[in-house]
Amino acid sequence: MPYSSSAVERAVTELCKLPGVGKKSAQRMVFFLLKQSPQTVKDISTALSELVYKVRFCSICFNVTEEDICDICRSEKRDRSAICVVEEANDIWALERMGDYRGLYHVLGGVLSPLDGIGPEDLRIKELLRRLDSVSEVIVATNPSTEGEATALYLAKLIKPLNIKMTRIARGIPVGADLEFADDLTLSRALEGRAEL
Amino acid sequence: MPYSSSAVERAVTELCKLPGVGKKSAQRMVFFLLKQSPQTVKDISTALSELVYKVRFCSICFNVTEEDICDICRSEKRDRSAICVVEEANDIWALERMGDYRGLYHVLGGVLSPLDGIGPEDLRIKELLRRLDSVSEVIVATNPSTEGEATALYLAKLIKPLNIKMTRIARGIPVGADLEFADDLTLSRALEGRAEL
Numbered sequence: 428m429p430y431s432s433s434a435v436e437r438a439v440t441e442l443c444k445l446p447g448v449g450k451k452s453a454q455r456m457v458f459f460l461l462k463q464s465p466q467t468v469k470d471i472s473t474a475l476s477e478l479v480y481k482v483r484f485c486s487i488c489f490n491v492t493e494e495d496i497c498d499i500c501r502s503e504k505r506d507r508s509a510i511c512v513v514e515e516a517n518d519i520w521a522l523e524r525m526g527d528y529r530g531l532y533h534v535l536g537g538v539l540s541p542l543d544g545i546g547p548e549d550l551r552i553k554e555l556l557r558r559l560d561s562v563s564e565v566i567v568a569t570n571p572s573t574e575g576e577a578t579a580l581y582l583a584k585l586i587k588p589l590n591i592k593m594t595r596i597a598r599g600i601p602v603g604a605d606l607e608f609a610d611d612l613t614l615s616r617a618l619e620g621r622a623e624l
Numbered sequence: 625m626p627y628s629s630s631a632v633e634r635a636v637t638e639l640c641k642l643p644g645v646g647k648k649s650a651q652r653m654v655f656f657l658l659k660q661s662p663q664t665v666k667d668i669s670t671a672l673s674e675l676v677y678k679v680r681f682c683s684i685c686f687n688v689t690e691e692d693i694c695d696i697c698r699s700e701k702r703d704r705s706a707i708c709v710v711e712e713a714n715d716i717w718a719l720e721r722m723g724d725y726r727g728l729y730h731v732l733g734g735v736l737s738p739l740d741g742i743g744p745e746d747l748r749i750k751e752l753l754r755r756l757d758s759v760s761e762v763i764v765a766t767n768p769s770t771e772g773e774a775t776a777l778y779l780a781k782l783i784k785p786l787n788i789k790m791t792r793i794a795r796g797i798p799v800g801a802d803l804e805f806a807d808d809l810t811l812s813r814a815l816e817g818r819a820e821l
Contacts, residue, residue, distance in 0.1 A: 440671075444668065471641065473673075523626040
């Protein structure tokens with residue numbers, strides 16, 4: 428046992444389960460924790476275990492929440508006529524950080540991916556359709572991957588006949604990036620989506 | 625609150641305390657954990673909190689251990705005539721992983737660094753001197769930084785008069801690296817430490 432402590436060994440193994448953490452990073456983290464006050468380590472440990480028994484998913488939009496219905500769905504300040512469809516709940520975190528969007532969300536729980544055996548019935552599409560009564564715009568904010576695009580098209584085909592405006596977030600050159608280094612598809616999308624000045 | 629859950633918010637904040645983890649990595653970790661089984665998350669949380677009440681430092685060499693004296697100091701298979709001096713306990717993990725060294729260790733708890741106000745009395749040098757009775761070789765394996773080198777020289781000045789062999793781990797070109805990209809000081813050390821074939 429290289430660590431001469433099974434607790435250290437276990438902590439390294441457990442931290443390796445986290446995404447982006449290899450054995451060396453895990454060792455570095457454990458050694459860092461060993462040098463911290465017991466309270467610091469307990470705080471981290473408690474915060475993680477609280478994720479298990481406090482967090483669940485909103486029964487309307489499937490965002491993470493601690494109640495039955497999430498803050499966004501409950502808020503009276505949000506525009507209930509717009510729903511932004513995202514792949515996963517962490518996409519909501521990114522959009523909320525921006526702070527510009529005031530509508531509601533809907534978490535699909537993935538994207539259509541026939542190769543992985545994920546069809547429409549595996550996503551929360553039925554739940555989305557049930558929410559469309561007083562909605563005038565559905566913004567599809569799935570990732571600009573092949574699967575994300577396919578899912579957007581699939582949703583458009585379902586929802587457009589209901590006379591609801593369907594929009595897709597713009598794909599183009601990221602702000603601050605260099606035209607020279609943009610890939611062909613991104614450039615093509617940027618040109619396609621050009622707007623009048 | 626962008627996460628619409630204070631537990632998620634707290635978990636992100638707490639994970640940010642770990643070395644090498646920024647806000648985005650922490651969000652990614654939390655989101656990953658939310659998708660795992662409760663048991664997986666509990667295992668990680670428990671492993672961290674166990675670090676606090678299980679792990680302490682060996683009263684002889686200051687390695688991490690769960691007993692009063694660490695596995696290495698207790699082992700009858702180790703060569704008690706050699707002590708390898710390292711900066712921190714995680715350096716022992718690296719050396720033990722290699723598996724070639726069969727002697728004992730001593731963790732200094734840092735290196736001499738006058739600029740940071742760290743003098744000899746802040747390191748476990750007295751404790752090292754007390755262990756030298758039946759020791760024939762002290763290998764200084766502090767990092768090859770200015771402070772590490774200074775600490776090695778300081779230890780040599782203290783211990784050499786006791787008629788104990790003092791050695792320093794070789795500094796040179798890392799295995800697999802390219803001469804062309806080695807810095808001047810490393811090249812100079814590699815030439816200085818050349819060995820007959």
